[in-house]
Amino acid sequence: MTSQPPARQAQPARQAQPAQQGQPAPSGPFAPQASAPQVPALSLRGLAKRFGDKIAVDGISLDVPAGSFYGVVGPNGAGKTTTLSMATGLLRPDFGTALVHGVDVWQHPLQAKKLMGILPDGVRLFDRLSGEQLVTYAGLLRGMDRDTVASRVAELLAALDLSEDAGTLVVDYSAGMSKKIALASALIHAPRLLVLDEPFESVDPVSAANIRDILDRYVISGGTVIVSSHVMDLVQRMCDHVAVVAGGRVLAAGTVGDVRAGASLEDRFVQLVGGRNHAEGLEWLRTF
Amino acid sequence: MVAHLLRLKLTLLRNSVRRSPWQLVGLGIGSLYALGIVGLCVAGLLFLRSQEIELAQTVVVLGGAAALLGWAIIPVAVSAADMTLDPARFTTFAVPMPQLLAGLALGGLIGIPGLATTVVALATVGTWSRSVPAAAGALLGAVLGVLSCVVLSKVVTTATAGLASSRRFKDISAVAFLIPLVLTGPIVAGIARGISGSGDFPAALARTLSWTPAGAAFALGGELAAGNYAAAAVKFLVAAATLAGLALAWKALLRRALVTPPYAGTSKRRAGGPGLFRIFPATPAAAVAARSLYYWLRDPRYAGALVVVPLLPVLFLFQGSQSGFYGPFQFVGPLTAFLLAWSISTDVSYDSTAFALHVAAGVRGADDRLGRAAACLSFALPVVLLFSIGPFFFTGAWDRLPGVLGLSLGVLFSGLGLASVISARYTVSVPLPGDSPFKKPPGNVAQTLAVQFGGMAVLMVLVAPEVGLVAAQFITSSPVPGWIALVLGPVLGLTLFAAGVRTGGAWLDRRAPELLAQLAVNR
Numbered sequence: 001m002t003s004q005p006p007a008r009q010a011q012p013a014r015q016a017q018p019a020q021q022g023q024p025a026p027s028g029p030f031a032p033q034a035s036a037p038q039v040p041a042l043s044l045r046g047l048a049k050r051f052g053d054k055i056a057v058d059g060i061s062l063d064v065p066a067g068s069f070y071g072v073v074g075p076n077g078a079g080k081t082t083t084l085s086m087a088t089g090l091l092r093p094d095f096g097t098a099l100v101h102g103v104d105v106w107q108h109p110l111q112a113k114k115l116m117g118i119l120p121d122g123v124r125l126f127d128r129l130s131g132e133q134l135v136t137y138a139g140l141l142r143g144m145d146r147d148t149v150a151s152r153v154a155e156l157l158a159a160l161d162l163s164e165d166a167g168t169l170v171v172d173y174s175a176g177m178s179k180k181i182a183l184a185s186a187l188i189h190a191p192r193l194l195v196l197d198e199p200f201e202s203v204d205p206v207s208a209a210n211i212r213d214i215l216d217r218y219v220i221s222g223g224t225v226i227v228s229s230h231v232m233d234l235v236q237r238m239c240d241h242v243a244v245v246a247g248g249r250v251l252a253a254g255t256v257g258d259v260r261a262g263a264s265l266e267d268r269f270v271q272l273v274g275g276r277n278h279a280e281g282l283e284w285l286r287t288f
Numbered sequence: 289m290v291a292h293l294l295r296l297k298l299t300l301l302r303n304s305v306r307r308s309p310w311q312l313v314g315l316g317i318g319s320l321y322a323l324g325i326v327g328l329c330v331a332g333l334l335f336l337r338s339q340e341i342e343l344a345q346t347v348v349v350l351g352g353a354a355a356l357l358g359w360a361i362i363p364v365a366v367s368a369a370d371m372t373l374d375p376a377r378f379t380t381f382a383v384p385m386p387q388l389l390a391g392l393a394l395g396g397l398i399g400i401p402g403l404a405t406t407v408v409a410l411a412t413v414g415t416w417s418r419s420v421p422a423a424a425g426a427l428l429g430a431v432l433g434v435l436s437c438v439v440l441s442k443v444v445t446t447a448t449a450g451l452a453s454s455r456r457f458k459d460i461s462a463v464a465f466l467i468p469l470v471l472t473g474p475i476v477a478g479i480a481r482g483i484s485g486s487g488d489f490p491a492a493l494a495r496t497l498s499w500t501p502a503g504a505a506f507a508l509g510g511e512l513a514a515g516n517y518a519a520a521a522v523k524f525l526v527a528a529a530t531l532a533g534l535a536l537a538w539k540a541l542l543r544r545a546l547v548t549p550p551y552a553g554t555s556k557r558r559a560g561g562p563g564l565f566r567i568f569p570a571t572p573a574a575a576v577a578a579r580s581l582y583y584w585l586r587d588p589r590y591a592g593a594l595v596v597v598p599l600l601p602v603l604f605l606f607q608g609s610q611s612g613f614y615g616p617f618q619f620v621g622p623l624t625a626f627l628l629a630w631s632i633s634t635d636v637s638y639d640s641t642a643f644a645l646h647v648a649a650g651v652r653g654a655d656d657r658l659g660r661a662a663a664c665l666s667f668a669l670p671v672v673l674l675f676s677i678g679p680f681f682f683t684g685a686w687d688r689l690p691g692v693l694g695l696s697l698g699v700l701f702s703g704l705g706l707a708s709v710i711s712a713r714y715t716v717s718v719p720l721p722g723d724s725p726f727k728k729p730p731g732n733v734a735q736t737l738a739v740q741f742g743g744m745a746v747l748m749v750l751v752a753p754e755v756g757l758v759a760a761q762f763i764t765s766s767p768v769p770g771w772i773a774l775v776l777g778p779v780l781g782l783t784l785f786a787a788g789v790r791t792g793g794a795w796l797d798r799r800a801p802e803l804l805a806q807l808a809v810n811r
Contacts, residue, residue, distance in 0.1 A: 089801065091805060113650030124644075128582060137579050140574075186648075
């Protein structure tokens with residue numbers, strides 16, 4: 001890793017510390033200078049959404065402390081993506097509010113979106129642009145000036161191992177490369193809050209480690225990251241806070257240490273969510 | 289197994305309809321269209337029953353050969369091959385090869401093109417129902433012919449699967465295919481003139497084709513009707529050998545394809561730079577314009593429009609040279625203005641869920657609208673001016689230029705304004721990004737038609753003043769209404785343009801997430 005994180009300067013003093021020590025997020029001295037530490041980076045109150053007959057999100061309330069590395073885990077169809085979409089202004093909730101650093105996402109969307117970098121899951125990219133052009137486009141759309149955009153694009157592409165493919169059209173990228181270029185588009189404007197929906201899906205291990213480094217340094221310097229993932233191991237290693245979501249509700253939330261209560265996050269997750277069927281039946285599978 | 293594959297195909301078809309009742313409406317519209325064409329063909333074939341054997345034989349054989357050619361070329365050329373039963377999906381199921389082949393071939397008959405071909409081919413039995421052997425021969429020929437069509441199409445799509453899965457080939461072939469499509473009129477006229485000039489050329493061609501794999505199957509009925517049993521026997525052998533040969537070729541290709549999935553090679557490009565993003569001003573609106581311009585060039589769904597536009601004057605010029613009357617040619621400018629301005633009414637639908645970037649970045653609605661319209665305007669304005677003025681060098685009726693020019697500019701600006709409003713509020717079903725422009729789009733066909741025709745009706749109202757003035761000039765032959773149109777067109781147009789960008793922008797500011805949700809339905 002040669003490049004700096006796109007946000008503020010890293011503070012190498014804390015870089016060596018593992019992230020899952022189970023303590024509250026680094027706040028106070030490491031929080032961004034502007035906001036008071038007690039204002040959460042993201043505060044959801046009673047968010048709910050219904051698609052036809054199906055209630056996708058059933059009143060989720062959650063506080064993401066500023067400066068935390070927050071994992072959102074849940075089984076398939078738990079409402080993670082729907083919740084994050086409503087929290088980031090991509091999907092209008094039926095009920096509830098979402099505040100980003102105290103700014104209401106649905107009352108003042110333009111202000112709130114300035115504070116956020118979003119990597120949505122399952123949306124297309126403007127893939128007839130080259131990788132470099134796509135990230136440049138994301139920066140210019142945010143109203144950034146040209147020189148800043150140009151220098152940040154170069155750094156981001158280098159940090160995400162995409163310099164070799166800067167001129168390739170995104171449509172010719174592999175799934176992992178597309179994920180990385182979308183991440184770069186979310187980082188370009190140095191947001192205070194990063195909301196990443198499944199950021200490590202189909203990303204190769206080396207790039208994933210690089211991305212984790214970038215995110216760790218970003219958090220250490222006071223930024224807030226929210227990631228959703230299926231991979232419990234990753235969340236346990238990477239995040240300091242976690243929320244377990246299933247059936248559109250929050251089953252548990254807090255620091256990773258509190259939530260897992262001594263067990264591994266995976267065991268605790270299965271315990272909370274249920275649905276394990278203890279491999280009974282299927283005897284025929286052993287008869288060949 | 290074969291029955292399983294057929295049931296799978298039917299289930300897929302039924303489920304695609306079940307997703308929304310509007311799918312059924314779309315399928316209904318497609319079927320009606322096919323039904324019209326099939327009806328015409330069947331009526332023609334039945335009419336041929338009372339005609340001379342020679343003529344009927346010529347038509348049937350040439351038609352059969354054309355059908356074979358169509359089945360071979362069209363799926364590849366428009367990269368819209370029916371992949372619902374893509375053989376690659378069966379690799380893990382270990383289906384025995386003969387049954388897989390039979391199932392896929394019969395599955396290819398389910399669907400509008402397959403059914404249409406089958407019905408028309410069976411209608412040749414009607415043509416040859418002059419004697420029992422002739423009708424039986426026609427039936428046999430129709431079965432052999434239709435199966436050959438399907439299998440040939442499978443051979444071609446399997447053989448070119450590697451080629452066809454490369455993005456560059458898809459992009460180019462989809463756009464290139466438009467050229468003959470647009471020029472169908474002149475091409476058909478040219479061929480017709482060539483044929484009528486060369487006397488009994490078609491009959492000779494049909495006679496030759498009927499001995500080759502291209503026409504043998506469909507010649508069976510005619511030969512038996514004429515009593516040429518020996519010739520019929522030979523042609524049956526040719527047709528049967530054709531089908532067998534095609535099936536063997538398909539089997540070999542499929543066997544290879546099942547174990548070597550096509551690899552869509554990509555080229556790495558390191559250099560490139562931000563291109564237009566560096567040239568345009570560093571504002572959100574200009575960035576949107578630069579992005580849109582790249583899409584006009586790189587996305588075949590947009591580039592198709594750019595290929596059609598230069599062909600328009602060619603078409604009108606041809607029509608004028610045929611009839612000696614250049615009246616419609618004068619209006620190629622307003623028509624082009626309409627086509628280009630209207631093309632951005634589907635802009636957000638073309639973005640599909642990539643539009644999420646605009647929502648996430650909090651782009652102001654007016655910036656989004658202005659950028660898209662400006663990108664279109666940047667090339668539409670010169671083209672429209674050229675096409676508005678150019679025709680008068682042919683007609684010489686320069687007194688009509690001001691009116692036509694005013695109409696062109698009015699249509700262009702009003703159209704862009706209206707399109708900016710429409711695409712901010714309504715999504716239409718369009719081919720998804722990366723799909724062929726000819727591919728049947730998923731989603732709500734009825735809403736698409738309502739939005740498109742409703743929008744065009746509104747546009748007619750918006751440009752009614754200019755149209756009225758030009759009509760007045762043509763009727764009264766007074767130049768005054770023309771000059772008024774020249775002033776009124778741009779003034780009214782630009783006013784509507786500004787209003788459209790502002791209204792569309794305000795709608796977008798209010799409803800961008802809802803628009804995104806609509807787009808997500810058809811991703």
